[in-house]
Amino acid sequence: MTIWILFAVMTGAAVMAVLWPLSRRPEAAGGPDADAAFYRDQIAEIERDMGRGLLSPREAEAARAEAGRRLLRSNAAVDHIVDKEGEPALRRRRAASTLALSIVPLLALATYGAFGSPGLPGRPATARAPADPAAMDLGQAVAQIEAHLAKSPEDGRGWEVLAPVYMRAGRFADAAKAYEAAIRALGGNADRYANLGEALVNAGDGVVSAEARAAFDKAVAADAAAPKAQFYLARAAEQDGDRAAAIGRYESLIAAAPADAPWLPLVRQRLAALQGPAVDIAAMPPADQSAAIRGMVEGLAARLEGQGGSIEEWTRLVRARMVLGEPDKAAAALAGARRALAGDPAALARLDALASSMGQEARP
Known part of the structure; x- marks a missing residue:
């Protein structure tokens, strides 16, 4: 009153x-x-x-x-x-x-x-204050960005903002698509290619697929010191059983890293994990060594059959089968490589040369 x-x-x-x-x-x-x-x-x-x-x-x-x-x-x-x-x-x-x-x-x-609200009860200042941005509903914010991008798909900045949100939400396939859209709109650079590859790795349950490897290769081509891309390429070599290549990449990363790099402990951990088992395998009896090597080859074969891979990966698998005295499995791997790389004439030519070197028919 x-x-x-x-x-x-x-x-x-x-x-x-x-x-x-x-x-x-x-x-x-x-x-x-x-x-x-x-x-x-x-x-x-x-x-x-x-x-x-x-x-x-x-x-x-x-x-x-x-x-x-x-x-x-x-x-x-x-x-x-x-x-x-x-x-x-x-x-x-x-x-x-x-x-x-x-x-x-x-x-x-x-x-x-007539036009006001005289019956509306009073509100304290705290109730009239704007909502805390940190308390905003993430799903609602994502929905607004998605609605905007549906109308303006050429907005590369919008895709680049949305992709990390997808990553944090565990929507890795959507994050990969968002990074691809950002690259189409804004062009590729080391960070965008490395982020795309990381999203693909997470979408593939940690497996560095051929598509992810291609993204990391482009990142390294744009910036040879790109740490994220180098790390995942070392992981790819590790998964392929190429221990020497993996160790080399990890060591190069550590040598070039700043002392306070947040990812440095992880790289050192991966390097230690690779170097430790190598000593154990060398000290194993021959039968145990063979079992350990076979386990690595079987892991590579399972990944290539499930996820596909590059011509280098298939070649490595075929040669590993031959070294282990498994010509039938080597031929099966060669046939699987031809099916997986049927659309790549250059890769098929390399497979033909590999088959000839193995003493097999070029087209079994």
């Missing part, structure tokens, strides 16, 4: 400040007293001039008569103004002031009642 009283007082004061001058009786500029004093001074000046001999008595009498006439005319003009703007006009102005003082606040209240 207090606030309404305050508003009423403020409104009344504003209206009165505007209308108060209209309620006062006007006065002639300078007022009648000022005019009388002026003409009295003029008559006194005429007397002084006559005393000094500057005016004759006749001239002085004429000047006094003229000053008197002007004084009478001035008083008549003032009376005319006062009569013209007299009591009836004054009453009209005062009535208009009173009407405005009452109508303006009432009109404002009526407008607020």
Whole structure:
């Protein structure tokens, strides 16, 4: 209630400040007293001039008569103004002031009642404060970005913003598609290719597929020191059983890494894991060594059959089968490679050369 009283007082004061001058009786500029004093001074000046001999008595009498006439005319003009703007006009102005003082606040209240919300309860400042951005619903934000990108698929920046969100949400396949869209719109660079490859690796349950390897190769071509791409290429060599290549990449990463690189402990862990088993295998009895090597080859074969791979990976598998004395499995791997790489004439030519070197028919 207090606030309404305050508003009423403020409104009344504003209206009165505007209308108060209209309620006062006007006065002639300078007022009648000022005019009388002026003409009295003029008559006194005429007397002084006559005393000094500057005016004759006749001239002085004429000047006094003229000053008197002007004084009478001035008083008549003032009376005319006062009569013209007299009591009836004054009453009209005062009535208009009173009407405005009452109508303006009432009109404002009526407008607020019609279009405002006087019945709405008050809200504390904390309730009116904007929501904490950190507490915003992530799913709702993603949906808004997706709706925008559905209308503007060429917005590469939007895809680049959305892809890491997909990664954090575990939507790795969607993240890979988002990175591909960003590369199409903005062009490829080391970071975008490396991020695409990482999304593909996560979508493939940790397996560095041929598609992911191609992305990492492009990242390294753009920046030979790209650490993420180098790390996953070392992982690819590790999965292929190429222990020496994996160790070489890990060691190069460690040598070039800043001392405070956040990924350095992980690289050292992977390198230690590779170097430790190598000593154990070398110290194993021949039968155990053969079993360990066969396990690595079987892992490579399972990955290539399930995920596919590059010509280098298939070649490595075929040769490993031959070294282990498994010509039938080597031929099966060769046939699988031809099926997987049927659309790549250059790869098929290399497979033919491999088959010839193995003493097999080029087309079994």
